[in-house]
Amino acid sequence: DAGVTQSPTHLIKTRGQHVTLRCSPISGHKSVSWYQQVLGQGPQFIFQYYEKEERGRGNFPDRFSARQFPNYSSELNVNALLLGDSALYLCASSFQVFTEAFFGQGTRLTVV
Amino acid sequence: GENVEQHPSTLSVQEGDSAVIKCTYSDSASNYFPWYKQELGKRPQLIIDIRSNVGEKKDQRIAVTLNKTAKHFSLHITETQPEDSAVYFCAASFGAAGNKLTFGGGTRVLVKP
Numbered sequence: 001d002a003g004v005t006q007s008p009t010h011l012i013k014t015r016g017q018h019v020t021l022r023c024s025p026i027s028g029h030k031s032v033s034w035y036q037q038v039l040g041q042g043p044q045f046i047f048q049y050y051e052k053e054e055r056g057r058g059n060f061p062d063r064f065s066a067r068q069f070p071n072y073s074s075e076l077n078v079n080a081l082l083l084g085d086s087a088l089y090l091c092a093s094s095f096q097v098f099t100e101a102f103f104g105q106g107t108r109l110t111v112v
Numbered sequence: 113g114e115n116v117e118q119h120p121s122t123l124s125v126q127e128g129d130s131a132v133i134k135c136t137y138s139d140s141a142s143n144y145f146p147w148y149k150q151e152l153g154k155r156p157q158l159i160i161d162i163r164s165n166v167g168e169k170k171d172q173r174i175a176v177t178l179n180k181t182a183k184h185f186s187l188h189i190t191e192t193q194p195e196d197s198a199v200y201f202c203a204a205s206f207g208a209a210g211n212k213l214t215f216g217g218g219t220r221v222l223v224k225p
Contacts, residue, residue: 035213041217042116042203043156043201043213043215045214048212100158100161101213102158103148104155105154106155
């Protein structure tokens with residue numbers, strides 16, 4: 001029984017570059033949320049998608065965008081990377097919009 | 113928006129003792145309160161959750177209590193074991209607003225054998 005899977009697990013990018021992170025939810029789950037976790041802090045909400053529509057957006061700049069595909073997988077895109085974007089990016093899947101959320105192992109992004 | 117405060121930031125207990133972590137939230141509309149355990153380098157794992165229509169929930173050695181009037185909720189771990197050592201996060205969300213979880217700052221728990 002596969003859990004939430006994210007790729008890649010680690011990534012190093014240069015300031016100003018663009019990055020795409022991917023997430024596959026638990027089979028049968030239709031909602032995907034993205035969180036940013038800076039070292040030593042709790043995760044911060046970025047986006048939630050349900051049935052391919054954006055259902056929530058956190059306090060992040062427009063450089064952050066996401067989408068959900070017909071198979072419920074999702075991508076998080078970040079443009080014009082800044083050093084401060086270095087963090088663990090977590091994807092969480094849930095069956096519906098407001099049911100229990102289960103996290104993937106995350107993508108560790110380092111911006112140099 | 114919602115704000116969640118979590119205390120203490122670190123907690124050291126002797127194996128077999130109890131551990132208590134407390135959280136307060138600001139938005140009285142919040143109605144779902146999960147707790148996550150995160151071991152070093154691993155994903156946050158949901159360990160227990162409670163909804164606002166319940167005052168207490170227990171699962172083996174773990175229990176959560178909710179006081180809606182005071183807007184605080186707590187995690188209780190009894191008979192602690194070394195494998196309970198991890199960072200614990202509380203969170204709150206308003207169900208009708210989706211799964212936008214607002215997390216506390218985390219509590220690093222160390223269980224000393």
